[in-house]
Amino acid sequence: MAEAFTLPVRTVRPGTLFGEGQIERIAANCEMEQAELVIVDGALSAIQQRNLEQRLKRKVIDRTGLILEIFGERAATAEGRLQVELAHLDYQQSRLVRSWTHLERQRGGFGFLGGPGETQIEADRRMIRARMGRLRRELDQVRRTRTLHRERRGRAPWPVIALVGYTNAGKSTLFNHLTGAEVMAQDLLFATLDPTMRAIRLPGVDKAILSDTVGFISDLPTQLVAAFRATLEEVTAADVIIHVRDIANPATAAQKTQVLGVLRDLGVLGGEGGDAGDAPVIPIIEAWNKWDLLDPDQRAQLSELAAGDADVIPISAVTGEGLEPLLARLDGLLTRGAQVHSFTLSASDGERLAWLHAHGDVLAEDDGGQTGEGPQVRISVRLTPRELGRFTSLGSFHPQP
Numbered sequence: 001m002a003e004a005f006t007l008p009v010r011t012v013r014p015g016t017l018f019g020e021g022q023i024e025r026i027a028a029n030c031e032m033e034q035a036e037l038v039i040v041d042g043a044l045s046a047i048q049q050r051n052l053e054q055r056l057k058r059k060v061i062d063r064t065g066l067i068l069e070i071f072g073e074r075a076a077t078a079e080g081r082l083q084v085e086l087a088h089l090d091y092q093q094s095r096l097v098r099s100w101t102h103l104e105r106q107r108g109g110f111g112f113l114g115g116p117g118e119t120q121i122e123a124d125r126r127m128i129r130a131r132m133g134r135l136r137r138e139l140d141q142v143r144r145t146r147t148l149h150r151e152r153r154g155r156a157p158w159p160v161i162a163l164v165g166y167t168n169a170g171k172s173t174l175f176n177h178l179t180g181a182e183v184m185a186q187d188l189l190f191a192t193l194d195p196t197m198r199a200i201r202l203p204g205v206d207k208a209i210l211s212d213t214v215g216f217i218s219d220l221p222t223q224l225v226a227a228f229r230a231t232l233e234e235v236t237a238a239d240v241i242i243h244v245r246d247i248a249n250p251a252t253a254a255q256k257t258q259v260l261g262v263l264r265d266l267g268v269l270g271g272e273g274g275d276a277g278d279a280p281v282i283p284i285i286e287a288w289n290k291w292d293l294l295d296p297d298q299r300a301q302l303s304e305l306a307a308g309d310a311d312v313i314p315i316s317a318v319t320g321e322g323l324e325p326l327l328a329r330l331d332g333l334l335t336r337g338a339q340v341h342s343f344t345l346s347a348s349d350g351e352r353l354a355w356l357h358a359h360g361d362v363l364a365e366d367d368g369g370q371t372g373e374g375p376q377v378r379i380s381v382r383l384t385p386r387e388l389g390r391f392t393s394l395g396s397f398h399p400q401p
Helices: 020-033 047-058 063-074 078-092 120-155 171-179 222-227 229-237 253-265 296-307 325-334 350-359 384-393
Strands: 037-040 059-062 160-165 194-203 204-210 242-245 285-291 313-316 337-348 361-369 373-382
Touching: 020 047, 037 047, 037 063, 047 059, 059 063, 063 078, 063 229, 078 120, 160 171, 160 229, 160 253, 171 194, 171 204, 171 242, 171 285, 171 325, 171 337, 194 325, 242 253, 285 325, 296 313, 313 325, 325 373, 337 350, 350 373, 350 384, 373 384
Parallel strands: 037 059, 160 204, 160 242, 242 285, 285 313
Antiparallel strands: 194 204, 337 373, 361 373
């Protein structure tokens, strides 16, 4: 980046957004810095974008265009590319006027005596609409597939933990630290676009699924909100949400408000407004990440704020500081309501015995005597209500007192 500066816009110019003096300043800085691209951190209409390019003699893009460019570079999977292409086409269909120089021509009708036919811009828009229709159908299929996967995971015994947070808060770094995976984690905006899932182990849970999701951002373009809806819906199927916050960022409070707004739109929060008082439908843990970047005074001040809330845990995804309390809190939320149940099973019933060992906390296993069905095993195991329901669905028996 050659240079960045703020221009107060007191009166919005319909044709250029900026005033004459501001445009001259931008042009002078472009000449001095030999800049070839001008990025406006705001929304530009197609006319404003075209006029600024003509005046500055350089390519101009707005906030939405920049985010789309970044998303286009980061999309690694077929689903990600579909979502980005749909959002890009939605953005471009109103800006064809600046992309072509031949759009005033018209295609003639059949033969020399036909009517004027359709203009080139109409043909281009028609092709874009057709392509967008195909992309939406493909994304609908992706959404149905995701729904089937979520239903399948719902029948499985493993809880799901979703990582959410503002972009560049450190979600992927935490994901890699907890799972040993190698998901792209860099100091970049939107380093992760596609949800990634890995298995992790917790102290009282044999296995859980950790999901890394796309980062949020303020004023996310409407095209991207619609396109990435299928990806964000993964959060709604989680048993616990970890909200990763970049606590070292001066704008961390504003970032939290943006994340809560997206969670509210997804139905995860049940209140009104942007404060933390919204009642969560799914338990939420706040992981105050980048604790290692704070000075001692900041740590002391924030520690006092976090001390009274069990769901606020300072961590450093880079150094590993605070991860043990985070895992312990996850374990507590996932196993709350767990009770000890006793079952008497046939010693030959290896399937159910193995299930209890794999998905419950087995406390004791003793000889249950002999019956007409053969030797029996009496087993005591701690199960959550959810695990108990899944276990009893394996057979027509009930826990013994």
